[in-house]
Each structure stands twice: as C-alpha cells, then as structure tokens.
Amino acid sequence: MHVLVSNVMMINERDRFDALLQGKGLTPIWPEVNQFMTEPQCLEFAGDIDGWLAGDDQITQTVLEAYLPRIKVISKWGTGVDSIDLEAAQRLNVPVCNSPGAFQDAVGEYAIGLLLAATRRLARTDRLIRAGKWPKGRFPGMAGKTMGVVGYGAIGQGVGQRARGLGMNVIAHDPHMGSAPDGTQIVSFDDLLGQADVICLCCNQTPENYHLINADTLEKARDQVILCNVARGGLVDEAALIAALQSGKVAAAALDVFEQEPLPTDHPLLQFENVAVSSHNANSTVxxxxxxxxxxxxxxxxxxGL
Incomplete structure (x- = not known):
C-alpha cells in the first residue's frame, strides 16, 4: 500500500518516518512540498494512494473524487481540517482523522509569549543589548485588561486559562458554543470587539469568517486594541491591519500565521517594531x-487495517 506524506512536520524528519512506514510494510511517497500542496499538486498523485498523511493541503472535492476508489483514509497532521472539504469527504465516505485538543497547552503558551513579545518588545530589547545598547522602555502590561478570545475550543480555553494567570479578564466568542466549560462569558462578536483590549484568534478558518478582522471590524474595536493570531492567516485582512497599525488604532500585533507563508522578507508588517512575527509554529513543544x-x-x- 502507498502512503502519501505531505505534512511538513514528518517531511522534516523524513528518514525517521520513512523507516517507520516501511517497517509496517507500507511504501511512503514523498512529494516536494512548500508548506502545503495546492489542488493541482494533490491531483498529481490521484489513483496511486491508499493512505494520506496530510498537512494543510488543498483537499477539495475534485481531489477527493480523483483519489477514489483507492484512498482509504486521510490522516491530517495536527488539529485544523479547514483545508479539507469535509462535506465532500463525508459524502464520498473518505475518513478524515486529526488530533483534536493536542495543542491546547503548546499554542496557549505560545500565544501569551508572542503577545508579550509584541507589547513588551522582548526580541527588540534582546537585539539592542547584543548591539551594545541598554534600552529602557515604557510598554503596556496585561494585568487588568480584557482578553477577547475568538474560538473557544481547546486552544482558546488554553489561552484563556493563561490570560487569567496574567490577571486579565477573559471573554470569548464562539458561534458553536452556548456556554463555556470553564465559565468564561460567551459574547457576540460585536460585543467582543467593543470590550476587548486584546483580541486573540483561535478559531478555524471557514468561508464565513475569511477576513474576520478587516477595516470594518477594526473600526468597531477599541482604540489601541492589540491583536494576536495563532489560528489561520486568512482570518486577518493584512492590508486593513497595516492601515490600523499606521493610524495607531491597533497598538500591537502578535502574528504566528499569515495569508502568504513563508512571509516575504519585504512584507510591510515587518516594518513595525510593535509587531511580533513567528513562523506558523505555535505548536512547537516536543x-x-x-x-x-x-x-x-x-x-x-x-x-x-494494520
């Protein structure tokens, strides 16, 4: 049986997983992948694959139909499955598996770290000291502020838990949740925009919430709002965010994900000292x-059946 391995986490340890899969009597197929495979790239392997160890690949209805009848399972690395047409997969009886809740602690920790890097300028201070300087800044603290978490599943709850540890008040918006297991107040998105000093995005990206953060929603947000995105790059209209950073409407941004990844070296977001960036790596604990x-x-x- 042939297994397509297209997630970058296993590709980065190819020798290890090649041996494991072959030890199970499987033949691994290793495509060239830059972050994820596009629909045309996925279609190159149609008809030849029994199982798929997928990343954030564009697994559309067209791809699923092309992989039938041979494909038996798509095992997605990680938690997010928004790049897969789940309705089509269910209709075509293609099982899709993931690892829900796996990154609650890892991403929760990272979100707070990235938030502090953006607001307290931790990386910049480190760089200046290494250059022989000794900076003394004045930056906003988190204690007493309101954290608004968008998407209150496992990761969102992990962020909320840690935000409370900083002395923050936590509210959340989640259209799939009437009440939160930890008692956090669930509010409408507009109410969250009006109340939150910090907005942390922890939700899946869907067609409905593409560019959830845009010029209009930023206008409704509090002045000097701080944005943290550890979910998906497409949730944020980057042009609107850049404009809001320039105007001062957004005081700081902590971003692990972007619309184009890897982030181009000439991207305008890199010009701001109050923006902390990361490489879609918030899950990075051993x-x-x-x-x-x-x-x-x-x-x-x-x-x-192994």
Missing part, C-alpha cells in the same frame, strides 16, 4: 509534536 506524530500514524494504521 510533547505536543510527538503526541501528534504518534496519533497521526495510529489513525492511518487503523484505517489501513
């Missing part, structure tokens, strides 16, 4: 990554 490796393989093996 514990979380190893758990997802194991769970992703087990999901594959189970559906292949």
């Amino acid at each position: 514990q979380a990554i190893e758990y997802v490796h194991e769970n992703t393989l087990n999901n594959l093996y189970r559906h292949l």
